Each structure stands twice: as structure tokens, then as C-alpha cells.
Amino acid sequence: MTAIPKSSGKKLGLVIDLDICVGCHACTTSCKEWNTGGYSAPLTDTDPYGENPTGVWFNRVHTFEVTAPDGSSQTINFPKSCLHCDDAPCVTVCPTGASFKRAEDGIVLVNQDTCIGCKLCSWACPYGAREYDSTDGVMKKCTLCVDKIYNEDLPEHSRVPACVSACPTGARSFGDLGDRDSAVSKLVESRGGFDLMPEQQCSPVNKYLPLRKKVVPANAATTALRPKVSGVADALLKWIDKSLC
Amino acid sequence: MNPAFSVIFFTTASGAGYGLLGLLGAGSFFSFLPADRTLMIAASVTALLLITGGLLSSTFHLGHPERAWRAVSQWRTSWLSREGVSSLVTYIPATLFTYTWVFCDIDNSMIRLSGLATVVLAVITVFTTAMIYASLRSIHAWNNKWVPLNYLLLALATGLILLNAFLAWFAADTVGLTIVAIAVLGGSLVSKLLYWRFIDSSSSSSSNASAIGTRPGSTVKLTQSPHSQANYLQQEMVFVIARKHARKLRRIATLMTFVIPSVLLAATLFSNSKLNVACATLAVPVATIGILIERWLFFAEARHTVALYYGAQSA
Structure with a gap:
């Protein structure tokens, strides 16, 4: 059914720290590697080694330069994947029931065997989280590695989405955002985690953590690059510097 | 789109x-x-x-x-x-x-x-x-009351143009329906013009600031795209039409969907039966081309919020 089910209270999702992300794309490539053999396999690439390589990816890293009103600018590396929204419009617009949200953990999935490939769900998603596979004729999207996080054949520390396993900087955290006492919920609480495009009324489960405020030492100007020597030593060094030129 | x-x-x-x-x-x-x-x-x-x-x-x-x-x-x-x-x-x-x-x-x-x-x-x-x-809330140009009104009025208007042609071909009396058709074409033109004014004078409540969560007033520039080639999202939803082309196409759509068919239908009120048939018939292909351009614009001018992640300043 494409109606949003009554939540069990469990809302699995990701917390992405924009302050830590360095934009290395390790999360996107490991996502591609795991999922091309996973639930929505394969993640087709067309012309992979040619002039115009395109393909299905569940996770993409954009890099932005943000200039604040005071003129200061910062770089934001911005990983974007499905936010597994509580009020997911991609689910309710689906005419076949192929797009669905799981009651037990809130993961949004597409049934590859019943999707008719009408693409309406990708139009309905304001975030661009869904990518159509023109080779398979069906819609594909982040599964939150549903085939990894519950996999008892894997050691317990590996039972997290591939992007979380891969991130070398620890910018990605995975957990139950429906549980107020979970580590991820506390992280969101302490760092002022926010929703993307809240005005779209999708109630995304995934949260983003903002850049920390730039800390500029109060005495920054006075400590900047002063000669460490003075007097005779200074004159000597100047003389050596001159003679060497 | x-x-x-x-x-x-x-x-x-x-x-x-x-x-x-x-x-x-x-x-x-x-x-x-x-x-x-x-x-x-x-x-x-x-x-x-x-x-x-x-x-x-x-x-x-x-x-x-x-x-x-x-x-x-x-x-x-x-x-x-x-x-x-x-x-x-x-x-x-x-x-x-x-x-x-x-x-x-x-x-x-x-x-x-x-x-x-x-x-x-x-x-x-x-x-x-x-x-x-x-x-679809994600597409500002579609997520408004003018869209269902336009679809209903345009279906009625194009249906009336076809019906007028049929009545003319079968030499039936068309006067009453012709007047209704001209009135409906006028009404649908007004509704379409109001729609265009709406999409020109407003944009999505989402901005590139809300898309990536920066403070309002910040400017956002995409310095590195996630991929070297256009992906599905860009091909499907970041379709960009030059503004001057849109203006010209809107004028052509206005003329061919509404104005010329109205004039042709009005001419049938004052002409003999042969010219009457010719005018009522000609209105059909003219309006067909007009409505195809109108509908092309409906898609081409609609901007999706995903464009905010690819450098668009508004959606």
C-alpha cells in the first residue's frame, strides 16, 4: 500500500555532519559498490568508460561555496541521499504500491518487481533522492542498506549502511531517530541538527548538522607573524638574508 | 521539467x-x-x-x-x-x-x-x-489552483472547437454553441494569462538556502557537481528553457489556441455555409498546434526544487 503506515516508533536514518565532511566521495562509491549487488541490484552504468558515463547512484556529494551576508565564505561538502521521510510524497503518489514505507523501521523502498517506471515518485521528491534506471525500466533509491544493517552474517560493527562504514572522517552516523535517547538523537539535539527544506512538509528522518561557528582567537591580530628575534640577532639575520639574495 | x-x-x-x-x-x-x-x-x-x-x-x-x-x-x-x-x-x-x-x-x-x-x-x-x-509540492508552477482550472477549461474549449467542426460538417445549426465556444475560449485565455502571471510573479517557498540549510541571506554557489555528466535528475527535472523563447512561445500559444480559433468561430456566425465549414474546420488544426505548444510550455517552464542542488537560485 502506498498509504504511509502507522509508525512503530522506530525511525532508522542518518545524521550527516556538514562540519566534518571533507567531500571525499568515499560514501558514494562504497554505496555504489554495496548496492550494485544488493536489494535494487544492479545500479546500471551506461557508457562507464566512454565519453558520456551516466548511471544510477543512491548517494551524491555536492560541493557548495556559501557566502554569508557579512562577506565571509565557507565550503560545504554536501552528501545527499534519501531522507526516508515520515510524510514521504514519493510513496503516496505511487499508483501501483511499488513505492512503500516500512512500518517497522520507516525505511522507504521500491519493489522492483511491481514498479511500472512512471517516474512520478521522482517528480514528487523535492530532494532528488530517486534515480530512474532506464535499463531496468524501474525507479531505484537508497535502501538504507536494508540488506546490510540486519545481516547477521556480518560482524555487529558492520551492520550499518555502507556509506557509514566507509566514511573516513566519521561525518555520518546511523541509528534510530525515533528514539529520543539514542546516540543519533542526542547528537542532533546537541548540535542543532536540522531538516532539509522543512517547508516541503515531508518531515525527513535524516538530519544534517550545521557547520560549527568559526572560532577566531581574540588576540589573532597581535599573534600574527611577528619576528621571533630582536636586537643584535635580528640585525645579524637581516645581514645574512641580504647577503644570500 | x-x-x-x-x-x-x-x-x-x-x-x-x-x-x-x-x-x-x-x-x-x-x-x-x-x-x-x-x-x-x-x-x-x-x-x-x-x-x-x-x-x-x-x-x-x-x-x-x-x-x-x-x-x-x-x-x-x-x-x-x-x-x-x-x-x-x-x-x-x-x-x-x-x-x-x-x-x-x-x-x-x-x-x-x-x-x-x-x-x-x-x-x-x-x-x-x-x-x-x-x-506535487516540489514543483511550484504546478502546485496551484490555476492548474486544474486550466486543464478543465482547455479540455472544454478544445472539445467545443471539435464539436463546432462536427456540427458544421453535418450542416447543423451551430450559432448557440459557437457563441458558447467563443466565451469559453475567452475564459480559458484569461485563466491561462492569470496562470502565467502567477508563475512569473512567484516562486517556490524553498530556496537554495533551505535546501542545504544555510542562514537566510547567504548566497550559495555550486562549485563542484557530484557527477561529470548530466544524470537522470538533471535530464528529467532540470530542463531549462530560455526566457525569450518562452515569451515568444507563449504569444504563439495564445494566438493559436485562443485568438485565431475564436476569430474563425466568430466568422462562422456571419458567413455562408461553405465558408462556415471551412472556418470551423480550420479552427481544429490551428488550435491543435496551439494547445501542443501550451502543454509543452506547461512542462518546460515548470522548475523542480532539485535544481536548487545544481546551482539554481530559486525554484
Whole structure:
């Protein structure tokens, strides 16, 4: 059914720290590697080694330069994947029931065997989280590695989405955002985690953590690059510097 | 949004088909159309062909057309599913309507009843088609009240142009319907102009600041795209049309969909029967080209919020 089910209270999702992300794309490539053999396999690439390589990816890293009103600018590396929204419009617009949200953990999935490939769900998603596979004729999207996080054949520390396993900087955290006492919920609480495009009324489960405020030492100007020597030593060094030129 | 021809053809052809079919149904129920069996059969078969051609065309853009039957199952939440259901249900009274015109007495009450059911369902179907677009919050140009109003008025207007041609071909009296058609064309032009004014003077409440969560007032520049080549999202939803082309195309669409057909229909009021037929006939291809451009613009001018992640300043 494409109606949003009554939540069990469990809302699995990701917390992405924009302050830590360095934009290395390790999360996107490991996502591609795991999922091309996973639930929505394969993640087709067309012309992979040619002039115009395109393909299905569940996770993409954009890099932005943000200039604040005071003129200061910062770089934001911005990983974007499905936010597994509580009020997911991609689910309710689906005419076949192929797009669905799981009651037990809130993961949004597409049934590859019943999707008719009408693409309406990708139009309905304001975030661009869904990518159509023109080779398979069906819609594909982040599964939150549903085939990894519950996999008892894997050691317990590996039972997290591939992007979380891969991130070398620890910018990605995975957990139950429906549980107020979970580590991820506390992280969101302490760092002022926010929703993307809240005005779209999708109630995304995934949260983003903002850049920390730039800390500029109060005495920054006075400590900047002063000669460490003075007097005779200074004159000597100047003389050596001159003679060497 | 990428203007896919299959969807443009579907919405315009089935719109005109439902418009014509609804008018035939209403005309039979309220007896404002001549009880001419050949005319009614020819017109209703044409309407059914337009509708069926449009619906088939809409399945061409599916990845799995053989699974299309599944699309009638989710009518509780999905406007696309509701459209599928109502378009299929409309075939029941529409087929009965055509059947009774072919095989039964002209004063058969089944004609009137099936005609009434047909017009009600035709209106519902066109409304559900419009709501597929109007329900998408992610696309500001579609998520507004003008969209269903435009779809309904344009279906009625194109249906009236077709009906006028049929009446002229069968030498029936067209004066009353011609005046109605000109009035509806005027009304739909006003509604389209108001729609264009709306999309020109407003934009999505989402901005690139809300998309990536920066403070309001910040400027955001995409310095590195996530991929070297355009991906599905950009091909499907970041279609960009040059503003000056849009202006020119809007003028062409205005002339060909509304103005020229109105003038041609008005000319039939003052001309002899031969010129009358020629004018009423010519209005059909002119309006067809006009409405195809109008619908192309409906897609091409619509901007999706995902563009905010690819350097767009507003959506």
C-alpha cells in the first residue's frame, strides 16, 4: 500500500555532519559498490568508460561555496541521499504500491518487481533522492542498506549502511531517530541538527548538522607573524638574508 | 521539467476527447444537440479514439508498460491511480452511450442516462489528470489552483472547437454553441494569462538556502557537481528553457489556441455555409498546434526544487 503506515516508533536514518565532511566521495562509491549487488541490484552504468558515463547512484556529494551576508565564505561538502521521510510524497503518489514505507523501521523502498517506471515518485521528491534506471525500466533509491544493517552474517560493527562504514572522517552516523535517547538523537539535539527544506512538509528522518561557528582567537591580530628575534640577532639575520639574495 | 512528447500528446488528446465526449453526453441529456444519429456516432467515436490514443500514448513513457494494470490499485492516495480508475470507469457509460446511439431508438432514455454519467465522469477524469501535477509540492508552477482550472477549461474549449467542426460538417445549426465556444475560449485565455502571471510573479517557498540549510541571506554557489555528466535528475527535472523563447512561445500559444480559433468561430456566425465549414474546420488544426505548444510550455517552464542542488537560485 502506498498509504504511509502507522509508525512503530522506530525511525532508522542518518545524521550527516556538514562540519566534518571533507567531500571525499568515499560514501558514494562504497554505496555504489554495496548496492550494485544488493536489494535494487544492479545500479546500471551506461557508457562507464566512454565519453558520456551516466548511471544510477543512491548517494551524491555536492560541493557548495556559501557566502554569508557579512562577506565571509565557507565550503560545504554536501552528501545527499534519501531522507526516508515520515510524510514521504514519493510513496503516496505511487499508483501501483511499488513505492512503500516500512512500518517497522520507516525505511522507504521500491519493489522492483511491481514498479511500472512512471517516474512520478521522482517528480514528487523535492530532494532528488530517486534515480530512474532506464535499463531496468524501474525507479531505484537508497535502501538504507536494508540488506546490510540486519545481516547477521556480518560482524555487529558492520551492520550499518555502507556509506557509514566507509566514511573516513566519521561525518555520518546511523541509528534510530525515533528514539529520543539514542546516540543519533542526542547528537542532533546537541548540535542543532536540522531538516532539509522543512517547508516541503515531508518531515525527513535524516538530519544534517550545521557547520560549527568559526572560532577566531581574540588576540589573532597581535599573534600574527611577528619576528621571533630582536636586537643584535635580528640585525645579524637581516645581514645574512641580504647577503644570500 | 522535461517535456516528454508522450505525456504532452496524452494530456492534450485525451483532454479534447473528454471535452468532446462530455459535451455530447451533456447535449444528449439536456437536448441541446441535434438528434442526428450519424453526427453523434461520428463525434463520439472520434472522442473515444482521442481518449484511447492519449491513454495508450501515456503508457509509452513507462519503463514497464506490461505492468500498467497495477496502476489502478492505489486510488486511496495517488492521483495517477485515481486518473487510471476514472478513465477506465468512463469507458462504461461512454461505450453504452455510443452503443445506444448506434443501435437504439433516438429517444431512448438510456442515451440520456449514459450521457449524464459520461459527462460527470469526463469532468472527474480531466480533474484527476490535472491533480497529478497540481498535487506535487516540489514543483511550484504546478502546485496551484490555476492548474486544474486550466486543464478543465482547455479540455472544454478544445472539445467545443471539435464539436463546432462536427456540427458544421453535418450542416447543423451551430450559432448557440459557437457563441458558447467563443466565451469559453475567452475564459480559458484569461485563466491561462492569470496562470502565467502567477508563475512569473512567484516562486517556490524553498530556496537554495533551505535546501542545504544555510542562514537566510547567504548566497550559495555550486562549485563542484557530484557527477561529470548530466544524470537522470538533471535530464528529467532540470530542463531549462530560455526566457525569450518562452515569451515568444507563449504569444504563439495564445494566438493559436485562443485568438485565431475564436476569430474563425466568430466568422462562422456571419458567413455562408461553405465558408462556415471551412472556418470551423480550420479552427481544429490551428488550435491543435496551439494547445501542443501550451502543454509543452506547461512542462518546460515548470522548475523542480532539485535544481536548487545544481546551482539554481530559486525554484
